[in-house]
Amino acid sequence: MPMQITRESDYAVRCLLYLKERGDAFSAVGEISETMSIPRTFTSKILQKLTKAGIVRSVRGVGGGFTLNREPGKITLLDVIEAVEGPIKVNVCVIDRKSCDRVETCSVHHIWVKMRKDIRKWLESYNFSNIEEAENTPR
Amino acid sequence: MPMQITRESDYAVRCLLYLKERGDAFSAVGEISETMSIPRTFTSKILQKLTKAGIVRSVRGVGGGFTLNREPGKITLLDVIEAVEGPIKVNVCVIDRKSCDRVETCSVHHIWVKMRKDIRKWLESYNFSNIEEAENTPR
DNA sequence: TAAAATAGGATAAAATTACTCCCATATCAG
DNA sequence: CTGATATGGGAGTAATTTTATCCTATTTTA
Numbered sequence: 001m002p003m004q005i006t007r008e009s010d011y012a013v014r015c016l017l018y019l020k021e022r023g024d025a026f027s028a029v030g031e032i033s034e035t036m037s038i039p040r041t042f043t044s045k046i047l048q049k050l051t052k053a054g055i056v057r058s059v060r061g062v063g064g065g066f067t068l069n070r071e072p073g074k075i076t077l078l079d080v081i082e083a084v085e086g087p088i089k090v091n092v093c094v095i096d097r098k099s100c101d102r103v104e105t106c107s108v109h110h111i112w113v114k115m116r117k118d119i120r121k122w123l124e125s126y127n128f129s130n131i132e133e134a135e136n137t138p139r
Numbered sequence: 140m141p142m143q144i145t146r147e148s149d150y151a152v153r154c155l156l157y158l159k160e161r162g163d164a165f166s167a168v169g170e171i172s173e174t175m176s177i178p179r180t181f182t183s184k185i186l187q188k189l190t191k192a193g194i195v196r197s198v199r200g201v202g203g204g205f206t207l208n209r210e211p212g213k214i215t216l217l218d219v220i221e222a223v224e225g226p227i228k229v230n231v232c233v234i235d236r237k238s239c240d241r242v243e244t245c246s247v248h249h250i251w252v253k254m255r256k257d258i259r260k261w262l263e264s265y266n267f268s269n270i271e272e273a274e275n276t277p278r
Numbered sequence: 279t280a281a282a283a284t285a286g287g288a289t290a291a292a293a294t295t296a297c298t299c300c301c302a303t304a305t306c307a308g
Numbered sequence: 309c310t311g312a313t314a315t316g317g318g319a320g321t322a323a324t325t326t327t328a329t330c331c332t333a334t335t336t337t338a
Binding site: 145179184200 | 334337
């Protein structure tokens with residue numbers, strides 16, 4: 001499953017689309033998971049990560065649930081993906097130089113570094129305000 | 140291991156860097172794997188894939204081995220990664236629409252499609268001629 | 279025909295992803 | 309202050325994928 005976002009990231013995006021729709025209301029896990037077709041307990045875990053990352057806010061107890069913690073326009077795809085998957089690496093050696101003994105002499109190391117930078121920049125350019133506006137690719 | 144090339148792709152790139160260095164000579168698996176620190180039998184499998192993809196050419200028997208099948212400048216990173224990992228997906232629904240029952244109503248589907256397109260274009264812009272030239276990122 | 283090489287299928291080991299379960303903790307209504 | 313309804317978090321399980329290895333067949337040259 002290389003060069004691919006995880007199902008978890010996809011689910012996280014769905015959760016946020018739902019919460020955006022709900023505006024200021026608080027939504028419970030069950031409601032989100034059913035509407036967005038995500039396994040319930042997994043949804044719970046994902047929302048926990050999003051909460052820890054400060055992307056959503058939670059309230060426990062009766063009438064509690066989750067809601068966006070900031071404007072949709074200030075939540076980027078990068079924020080979401082890194083919240084659930086951890087920092088994007090592209091190649092292990094980019095984050096952890098000692099993972100590769102060839103790193104000193106490697107003539108392509110800089111390519112992976114640049115690729116990571118460019119992918120992160122790309123993901124950062126989409127947020128939950130412009131993500132749905134973005135022109136639909138015709139056919 | 141999301142948004143990350145596989146070790147296999149990394150190994151494939153190493154193989155090609157080595158073969159480029161060797162010019163028109165044929166190199167045996169053992170030689171490539173030892174020099175580039177790749178497990179021997181795995182190297183063999185990777186070279187098989189690269190051969191099938193037409194990126195390298197092989198000759199069996201005494202004095203045989205592998206050599207590039209075309210100019211380094213005509214072998215892109217995309218060619219190599221897709222040769223070993225298969226087509227880049229970014230998200231399952233991009234390649235296989237029926238993998239996601241939400242695809243009809245999904246307001247972000249087009250984002251994954253665009254992301255795939257842009258990543259492929261990026262990878263296509265690097266080949267084994269310009270990949271090493273590319274300015275080394277200072278510090 | 280023997281030696282040296284790749285080709286390919288099957289399988290094994292390790293790691294990661296994709297979940298589930300259970301109990302603790304918080305919040306609110308009555 | 310108690311019970312019902314939520315989320316929080318740790319631990320564990322299942323499924324899939326990645327990362328290999330092994331063995332045998334086939335090709336090629338000397």
